Amino acid sequence: MKVLRDHKMISIEDYRQIENISVNLNCEIHGKKLDLYCKKHDIAVCVVCIPSDHKSCSSSDVISIDEASKNAKLSTSLLDLEGTISATIDNVRLCIEDREIALTNVDQDKQTISKTITDTRKNLNEYLDKLERKLLLELKSKHENCKSEIMKILIKLRQMETEVEKMKEQTLQMKRFASDLQVFLGTRQLNQVLCKKVGSLKEEIRDYTNNNMEIEVNHVISSLMNEVKQFGEIRVSEAMVELQLKDAKTDQAQIQIYGLSQSIQNVNxxxxxxxxxxxxxxxxxxxxxxxxxxxxxxxxxxxxxxxxxxxxxxxxxxxxxxxxxxxxxxxxxxxxxxxxxxxxxxxxxxxxxxxxxx
Structure with missing residues (x-):
């Protein structure tokens, strides 16, 4: 049909791979189709945006969106997006690994303390039964509190990992099956979402602490059973965690910026x-x-x-x-x-x- 002459046809199977990828093709301010691109401001615009927000932009700065999105699948921005997603996944996994190690350490602390309590208890009489139960309950309570805080962070991190993995899959499918225009706009929009997640991750790990439990057994228990009212004290010390996250390249220019031409004779x-x-x-x-x-x-x-x-x-x-x-x-x-x-x-x-x- 004549009306479909310039349309790009893809199979239904290919479309189903990208139908869940949301790429906004219309201007959020005016609701018009994004059919122009301003190189000066590095933004896709509609025809209404030009007289209102881009009066000072020259005619050479404003080009068609089709021209701007040519070869978008081979652009540096798309490669940077893929790299940012991979780096973010690595960062999330690094945080998960750190929290899992912290969880293991807390469990090991609990086991060590429990063994210390048990070994000490063997040399005491029935008078210490009440104090032992009291201390073990305190240990259990504090251990559960520490473990609960770590598990909350792990749940958030695993959820973020799943979301970033989904973005990675969407990017791969968009690269394979979407049009250049969808890739061009989708890349920028996914970059914005990813930047927020990276910022959220950095904000999250800033307050990480490692809670290390230890016990201090009263040294006079063996000789002063009648005077001891407390078997020991469970203390939780906090130490800040320093994780080195990968800094991925984000928000790279997708359109080549043309500067002043320079003669090769002037290049050193x-x-x-x-x-x-x-x-x-x-x-x-x-x-x-x-x-x-x-x-x-x-x-x-x-x-x-x-x-x-x-x-x-x-x-x-x-x-x-x-x-x-x-x-x-x-x-x-x-x-x-x-x-x-x-x-x-x-x-x-x-x-x-x-x-x-x-």
Whole structure:
């Protein structure tokens, strides 16, 4: 049909993967369709927003939303969102692990104290039965209080982990099946939600304390049974927890910001790092810098790829099917390798995480 000529068609199965991903395509202020983008303010706007809020913006600053959202699935913002989600999940899991360790320590404290009480009790007469029961009840009460506080935090953290895992799944499905416009707007909206969760997590761990229980047994119990009215005292000491959370990159620009053009004659190079190549006489044809600061270098002479870390330490050799000519980064774990005219392979996609070629 003519009216559907410019529509992008996807299968029902693919749509069901993204139907629960909420991307607002209309202006929250005016209710109009978001069909423009202001590069100066880095915001999607409708036609009503321009005369009211963007009078000072030049015509070159305001472009169509379709132009702005081109190649959104390959944008740095989407990659940063995925990285932020992964880092947040790691942070949540780190907090959960810390609380689980604290829970174990409290249980161990309880067991240690219980054993101390029991061992001491063996040398006392029936007079201490009442004092022993009183102290064990106090221990149980304080232990349950400490355990209850930790469990409350663990419940919140596990809920946050589930929510961030869901965001990760939504991001993957949005990347695979959503349109560029949905990815463009969805990325920004998910980033905002994620920033709030990261802030909430940082606020949550700021008040973490470790409650360590210990007992101080009265030293005169064995000789002064008639004078002792208290078997011991259960004390809970608090120590602040210092967790080092990963700082993920958030709110990165998704649209390239064009500055003043600069002649190449005015560009000065600066040496950042220098290291020696493993091979004695390598034939270097090119290299690519990975997101984790590792470097993959082409050795045309030996017909392989060499991986180094940022400090110049050789990590591994990655085999390829022929003598490589050039390479480029496609995704965080995938590179594309091209071969010269002498090769019949032409182009090869290589999963550098698992060494899988296709």
């Amino acid at each position: 190079l600066k040496l950042i790092q220098k290291f020696d190549i493993k091979e004695s006489e390598p034939s270097i044809y090119g290299c690519v810098l990975l997101p984790d600061d590792k470097i993959i270098i082409i050795d045309d002479e030996s017909g392989k790829l060499m991986e180094y870390n940022y400090d110049g330490q050789h990590i591994r050799d990655i085999p390829v099917s022929d003598r490589p000519d050039s390479l480029t980064l496609v995704d965080t774990d995938c590179i594309a390798v091209t071969y010269g005219l002498h090769s019949s392979d032409g182009l090869e996609w290589k999963d550098i995480k698992y060494h899988r070629c296709r």
